[in-house]
Each structure stands twice: as structure tokens, then as C-alpha cells.
Amino acid sequence: MSEIDKFFIKHEIIKLKLIEQVIENPSAKLPPARVIAKENDVSELTVKKVEKELATKGYLKSNKKGGTRASIKFAKQQIAAFITAKETFRGIVENLLKEGFSSEDVMALIYDVLSKIKDISSNLIYTERDENIAIFAKRELEDALKLKIVFKPYETLRVELSNRMLQNKIIAVPFFCSPPLEELSYDGVKIIPLRAKHPLEGFSQAGDIPFNSRVFYIAASKMDKENSISIYQDILRRKFKLYIYTQDEIIANKHLLGFADIVVGYKWIIRANSYIFKQVRRVVEVDRIDDKEGVKLLSYYIERMLEEQSGTDRR
Incomplete structure (x- = not known):
């Protein structure tokens, strides 16, 4: 030894x-x-x-x-x-x-x-552009797959792929981030696009939320706040009054929650700050990864990798 x-x-x-x-x-x-x-x-x-x-x-x-x-x-x-x-x-x-x-x-x-478990785990990578969201989305996938997954920053991964620095890797990435990575993929690297849900996605079609409700979205980061304002502010303003704050902003201004009819956010944000949302009439928490079929596909490729590695070990 x-x-x-x-x-x-x-x-x-x-x-x-x-x-x-x-x-x-x-x-x-x-x-x-x-x-x-x-x-x-x-x-x-x-x-x-x-x-x-x-x-x-x-x-x-x-x-x-x-x-x-x-x-x-x-x-x-x-x-x-x-x-x-x-x-x-x-x-x-x-x-x-x-x-x-x-x-x-x-x-x-x-x-x-x-060591073999660690080897397999190191071959599973999750990435997306917003690192604050990615870290927790990775944990959701780990819970679903019962395996450890490595997180890599999106731009770092792009550089490594463009220089063909990766071998025997499976990369899970949200659909909207996957095209640039798929263009750089090659033999030995498998890109698996997953459906990643934003908490405000489909909110305009929600039939159980009263018209003109004051909806507070708790963003996961400054990047998430900026993206949410640019995408959802106009879509939702005809039905609701939408207010978007980061975690830090709402913690520093908890009194604002007294005006909220509904608080919306990713599950890990809502649960980590549940004590400040007790006064709110309704709280909606959402998982980032919303793709059972994609997770099954990811699991399939992981099993194949394990089988191939076992075959290599026997030889």
C-alpha cells in the first residue's frame, strides 16, 4: 500500500x-x-x-x-x-x-x-452562469442522484472545453446555458441539458392568485435580481405588483414584508430565512431543477460510466 x-x-x-x-x-x-x-x-x-x-x-x-x-x-x-x-x-x-x-x-x-466512488463523483460536473444559484442546484441534483457532484464556474468550464482539457466527464447544465458548451463538446465529454425553473416562471398564468397582489420575489443574487427584472417585470406588471429584492436587501429591510401578499423564491432561500416570512400570508418555494426525465438520463449515463470503468478495471 x-x-x-x-x-x-x-x-x-x-x-x-x-x-x-x-x-x-x-x-x-x-x-x-x-x-x-x-x-x-x-x-x-x-x-x-x-x-x-x-x-x-x-x-x-x-x-x-x-x-x-x-x-x-x-x-x-x-x-x-x-x-x-x-x-x-x-x-x-x-x-x-x-x-x-x-x-x-x-x-x-x-x-x-x-477511491472509486470519489473517481466517479469527480467526473460529474454541474455548472451555470450564476454561481449563487449553481451551488444549491448542484445540491438538489446530488440529493436526486445520491452522488457527489463537482461544481465548476461556467466560464472556467468553457475554457477547459475549448482547450480539450477534460476527459470522461458528464456535465449537467440548464438548457439555456447549454448551447455554447455543446458547441465545444468532443468525445469523452457528455453534455446533459436540464430544465431549470425560475420561481417566477409561469406565474402570470397562476389562477389562484388575486389580481393586483403584491408579489415579493427574493432573488438568489444580484445577477438573479437583474435578470428577473429584465424578464419578468413587464410580463407580470399587468396582473400583479412585483417587487424584487436580494436576500441581503430583504433581511436588512424586513419591515417591507408587512406589505407583501405573497413571497416567492427558491426553496433553499425560503427555508434559510423562514423566520422572517412568518407574517406573510402566502409563501411559495420552488426547486431549481425541474426535469425528472433529464435526471433519469443523467443517471443512465452515470451507470454507463460505472460499467465502463468496471470493465476497464477487470482488463
Whole structure:
């Protein structure tokens, strides 16, 4: 086993130990990184990298005064699944040891499985022009596919495609962003256009919203605000009074919500700021990705990639 493999295994073991600690006592803060490093014979930098990874995924939260703890998301959503998986995994490991496999054999097997999952994940890319929207749209796709997806900025991806820097990649992208990328595609790169929905799309046909209602759209970014004004302001002004604010603007001016009949926004924005929308009569939340057939097609190409990679490994 190479030094890189051993480092990867240590990284994953530390991750599992931290997860186990926060599951067993979600309200307690984790020990300092230097203590965890000493107990597990790894560098403090390795521990900090693991903590940063778990924090980025929303499983840990940290601050200077309170230390590092489990996030609410982790404590509520992951405990049962982790405990079940741990018991199942324990049974598998015990059977392997009974069959004569050594502990190092088991660790090598874990590494092999994890590395292949990571390889596949790194071959899935999501992009669109507005990065603030793209990050959360990527998460929606990850939930649908049960796989990790890499986000790449749109312009970065265009440059990489034009220079043929990508191989064995599947790129998911909204329909309206896909033509320039499809023009640059080549063998080894598959572009999958997906239907991405804007929260105000089709709003003018909504029959259950009273005429002249005050509709507040909470934009995901300044770019989203500008695009929404240019596209939807004229379309909707004949039926509704449309007001468009970014998240920061509406948080800084919460009193304006007292005039709103309806608040509309992407699901992640509405849920992250639900406490300020309680006074509003009606709140409409919308997913970004609205394309079941497109997701099925994406899943199909992922399965093909897995099959091709398995065939290559066997050869």
C-alpha cells in the first residue's frame, strides 16, 4: 500500500471518528484538533482538513467561543442512517476477518471502494452562469442522484472545453446555458441539458392568485435580481405588483414584508430565512431543477460510466 493510500485511509478514519463522536453526543463540542491528532497519531493539519470538509458539507459548525459541534442538520438527519450503516458495515468486516482477511486487507478494500466512488463523483460536473444559484442546484441534483457532484464556474468550464482539457466527464447544465458548451463538446465529454425553473416562471398564468397582489420575489443574487427584472417585470406588471429584492436587501429591510401578499423564491432561500416570512400570508418555494426525465438520463449515463470503468478495471 502506497503512502498516499495510507494517508487517504487515515483521513477517512478521522472523519468516521469525528462523525461517531458528534452522533453519540451532538450537543458536546469536539476536542481541539491537536488533541484529536495526538490520540489518533495523525497530524493536526489532517484533523483540521477533515473538520473543514464536514463543516463545508453542513455537518459541523464552529466558532471561536463555542468550539466545533454537530450542526442541527447533522444531528437530526444523519444519526439513524449512520447507526444502521455502521452495524451493517461491522457485520461485513467481521465476516471478512473470519474468512482470513487481515486488518490491512480490509482497510485496502475500504480505500479501493472509496477511491472509486470519489473517481466517479469527480467526473460529474454541474455548472451555470450564476454561481449563487449553481451551488444549491448542484445540491438538489446530488440529493436526486445520491452522488457527489463537482461544481465548476461556467466560464472556467468553457475554457477547459475549448482547450480539450477534460476527459470522461458528464456535465449537467440548464438548457439555456447549454448551447455554447455543446458547441465545444468532443468525445469523452457528455453534455446533459436540464430544465431549470425560475420561481417566477409561469406565474402570470397562476389562477389562484388575486389580481393586483403584491408579489415579493427574493432573488438568489444580484445577477438573479437583474435578470428577473429584465424578464419578468413587464410580463407580470399587468396582473400583479412585483417587487424584487436580494436576500441581503430583504433581511436588512424586513419591515417591507408587512406589505407583501405573497413571497416567492427558491426553496433553499425560503427555508434559510423562514423566520422572517412568518407574517406573510402566502409563501411559495420552488426547486431549481425541474426535469425528472433529464435526471433519469443523467443517471443512465452515470451507470454507463460505472460499467465502463468496471470493465476497464477487470482488463
